[in-house]
Amino acid sequence: MAGFFESLFLAITLAVSLVVSLGITVPLIGALVRLRANYNPKALQLDPEGNVDVHTGPIVTSFFGMLQRVYRIEGWAGLYKGLMPTATATIVMTGFAVAAMDSRTLATHGRVDPPDVGVLAAFVYAVFGTLVALPAAIITYRSIVTPYRLPYFRPIYSLRILLTPTERRRPWILYLTPGLVAAQVLQIAYTVVVLHGLRRLLLPADNISPVKFGIYVAIEMASTTIICPLEVITTKLAIQRNHSTAEYNSVEQEVEDDAVEAPEYAEYSGQEEDVIGLRHEKDPYYGFADCVKRIVDEEGWQTLYRAWWVTVLAAILSALAAGAAIVQSMDVGHN
Template sequence: MPGLFEFIVLSLTLVVSLVVSLAITVPLTGALVRLRANYNPKALQLDPEGNVNVHTGPIVTSFFGMLRRVYRIEGWAGLYKGLMPTGVATLVMTGFAIAALDSKRLASHGRIDPPDVGILATLVYGIFGMLVALPAAIVTYRSIVTPYRLPWFRPLYSLRILLTPTERRKPWVLYLTPGLLTAQVLHISYTVVILRSLRTLLLAGDSFSSVKFGIYVLIEMLSTVIICPLEVMTTKLAIQRNHSAAEYNSVEQEVEDDAIEAPEYAEYSGQEEDVIGLRHEKDPYLGFADCAKRIIDEEGWQALYRAWWVTMLAAIASAAAAASQYQGTMVGSD
């Protein structure tokens, strides 16, 4: 019975932690995704037919400004867009972590912390976890930026809105979204190979050094220069839908939309504007390098560093957690 009691306590703890975590993080994550996904070119653009396109997204330059804009236009329901896919992904990955790795913590953003093994094994583990979580991340990002109201308990209906007919017929096409896997693999490789190696070099040892810890924190903070653009490009690429039409390029964008008939938030709020502007699906990013170049050319290099301070805070928290882990290991060995 003690084992059953411990299991019940652990389950209740995880459920409460999940509810509290989602209540806090979903609105914040939603504002972050929208801010980075917002398409706001600096100058007039030409559409695929060569006509001048004067459409631009709203000029929102701050994280909290986007949070206020979401609440003003879409209300509380808009703040919690993406709740269901985030919750389901977290539950699934946390269940896997408990069953396979004996973890007692919630998975973060649909992923679990890698085991304490070698760099190569950790890299393979991180890439595997990314591949497992990628479809859920795509669905979550799209559910956040879509202007359509998605019912919480009708997943098939919601997927018909979020995914194109091509993606529903061939789900593996999600992995072929141009540039997305490259951005994710680069992010994981830098985090595991570079940062993990430096963390082991500076923090592992018989005694804790505040100087070495300060150096590692500085390295984590400077890594924002590399990591933040990868996160921004991941967001923009994840919401780029894949179609099938022979007359278009490798992304194969369809001429018409998918005949979506669903109510929009604007119809309920009385607003005549969407929260963000999205790039036209007829003019997609063709790959990782093309995405980086076109963001810089069209929106300016500053667009690659939207909400950079969020990435930096996450880096500082990661450094603090690593230091705590190594200190705990040293105390345990004593």
């Protein structure tokens, strides 16, 4: 009976944590994704036919500026775009961590931080995280940047808007989105193998040194130089759609609108502008290296570090959570 109440208390705690976490983080994640996805080249570009393409996105250089712009154009509903896919992915990842690894904290599909477990278990968690994170990132990021209003409880309808007919017929093609798997694998490998390994080395479960903890925090913060560009690249690649139209590249938008008629936020807000600008559908990124090169050439290397301080903050919070977990386990052991 005691075990039942303990499990019930854990379930209630995680549920409350999930609601509070999503209520706070979803608007912030939405602004971050839009800021990093916004396409704003430094100079005029040529379209595939050689004509000058003057399409650029709005010039928004700050995280809070994007947050304010989203609220002005799309209102509260726009701030919570991406809520359902984020919640679903979080529940799946947390359920796996609780059931398989006896974790007691929420897990997300953003930064895949494994629970404080062994190397093999962390690897299993990373593999599972990769399988879940990639389609979750695609659906979440697309639901955030789409101009269409997506209902919360009609997933099939929403997927018809977010995914192309090719992606719905062959959902595994999402894993073949050029460059996306490479970006996800590099990010998760660095987080799980490098940072998790250093955490176990510098912060053993039975002891914690202030000096070693400070070194670990510094390493987490310095890792922003690697993780932030990978997050930006992942965002830009995830919003590219796959299709099988012969006359178009495989990652470009569908030629037809898929006969989906959905209301746009502009119809409700009275605004005639989109929150962000996106790259022309006939000129996609062809892979990881091509994405890096084009971002640097067209938008500048600074684009790779948009909202870098958010990544630094996430690193600090991750380090503090690891330290707190060790202190808590030491207290339990002493008692």
